[in-house]
Amino acid sequence: MTTHDITLVSGHGGMPAPEGVLTLKHLIDGAWVSSTSGETFERSSPATGQLVSQAAKGTAQDVEAAVRAARAAFDDGRWSETPGSARAKALSRMAELIDANCERLALYETMESGKPISQAEAEIQGAADIWRYAATLAWNIRGDSQNALGPDMLGMVLKEPIGVVSIITPWNFPFLIASQKLPFALAAGCTAVVKPSELTSATTVMMGELLIEAGIPPGVVNIVLGYGDPVGGLMTTHPDVDMVSFTGSTAVGKAIVAATSKTLKKVSLELGGKNPQVIFPDADLDQAADAIVFGVYFNAGECCNSGSRIIVHEDVADALNEKVVALSRKVPFGDPLNRTTKVGAIISTDHQSKIDNYVKGAAEDGAEVLLGGAPVSVEGLAGQFYQPTVVAGVTANMAIATEEVFGPVLSVLTFSTFDEAVALANGAAYGLSAGVWSENVHTCLAFARKAQAGTVWTNTWMDGFPELPFGGVKESGLGRELGPNGIDEFLEVKTVQMRIGKTRQTWV
Ligand code: NAD
Secondary structure, three states, rough: OHEEEEHEEOOOOOOOOOOOOOEEEEEEEEEEEEEOOOOOOEEEEEOOOEEEEEEOOHHHHHHHHHHHHHHHHHHOOOOOOOHHHHHHHHHHHHHHHHHHOOOHHHHHHHHHHHHOOOHHHHHHHHHHHHHHHHEHHHEEEEOOOOOOOOOOEEEOOOOOOOOOEEEEEEOOOOHHHHHHHHHHHHHOEEEEEEOOOOOOHHHHHHHHHHHHHHHHOEEEEEEEEOOOOHHHHHHHHHHOOOEEEEEEOHHHHHHHHHHHHHOOEEEEEEEEOOEEEEOOOOOHHHHHHHHHHHHHHHHHOOOOOOOOOEEEEEHHHHHHHHHHHHHHHHHHEEEEEOOOEEOOOOHHHHHHHHHHHHHHHHOOOOEEEEOOOOOOOOOOOOOOOEEEEEEOOOOOHHHHOOOOOOEEEEEEEOOOOOOHHHHHHHHEEOOOOOEEEEHHHHHHHHHEEEEEEEEOEEEOOOOOOOOOOOOOOOOOOOOEEOOHHHHOEEEEEEEEEEEOOOOOOOOO
């Protein structure tokens, strides 16, 4: 397959890249500080190779200082005892500031991640809405009461902030994912230590700047930049941390569960996915093909919700493949700074090789590469790009059918009966999301009930709302973000039992 079959956007004519290199520091107890070691690490654009940022490289002492600040800020009540209404106002101010700074945030999100600028802008706007929604929850923290325990007893159930939370995020949606955690933790009254991915630190630092402007008191949000070792690791083992909220790979999620077991912290995990979309023979194939192309190429497939696994009825498989390949050829990919681009660069050369190995392995195992299947160069850009790729004839035993490829690569499997479709859909260790396409609502609902997934989309793919909970089952995670559940994750339940009057008999 030649690159002439796909739609490349060259590196000429896009919006200008920022000049200079951004210096990024830790935010500890309200101050911007360098690493105690003085060391830094660099991030270059995966699309162009341009040096974008130079960040403080966190040490054990930096983590210690950040946790100490968060602990003190929680224990003295400067945030946890602030009325919910006041917390809500600060979160709403933050939403306004995010909107006002959207352009700059989106530009650096694109520069470090390689995602298209128009998509980065939409993500920043979506993040602002999440902060706005979390503010409403801060107004509404309610417990419960039990008034039927007998004439001399009243029970109350209080919701309290869990304490100091470590928030650890990945590189694929840096600002958005931090915004699925931090505003809910803050709405609950918690304090936090945040660590962004070492590949995409810039916009989390900018979030810290905006939080100061929004009036969040010093020490309430601390940011430590750096790697899993030592920064992330210590954030999960430190005895003064009460909870770890992590988004990232299933392998690191499992390591975090093991690490936190020594101090039995609460853990919430948003992990990987191998998300199936099942297409029944009565589906609207044009609609399905459009959603499939969006689902697999959005964020270059570097997306936990990537709809990377199509399970199509054998009677319509050829017709669907034809439509998907035709649309895939049209997807504009290339320069992330060009507004027409829909698919940008791959995050790193190592990751590009991993994607390519999955495709080559599937071809060796007998699958058929209908489109793409190789890296591609884009004129004027020095970074790494991978062709939109469609692999048909995939069978359940192939690695590409069950493992997270995390690239613009679609695997197509076929089925003949409903039960077979369900078995294939549930045949991966993951359980993040699933989709079903049929004009028959009974088929859609029957599938939705059987699917082992945290979210099921019927005749659509990857819609998301701050109001609706999101999370995974099986090896895709523990707990839920967003919706009312988003704040519950950061609240502890305390039971208070009160005797009324002096009716109690003495025990002896
Ligand atoms: P990753 O697991 O390699 O890293 C995630 C974060 O954990 C980074 O900040 C990293 O520095 C840190 N880390 C690494 N080792 C650590 C350790 N031992 N202890 C503590 N922290 C550690 O993931 P990634 O490559 O950055 O992101 C891609 C993965 O994230 C994919 O698997 C994807 O599916 C998943 N993801 C899931 C969701 C979701 O909501 N379910 C959303 C986005 C991404």
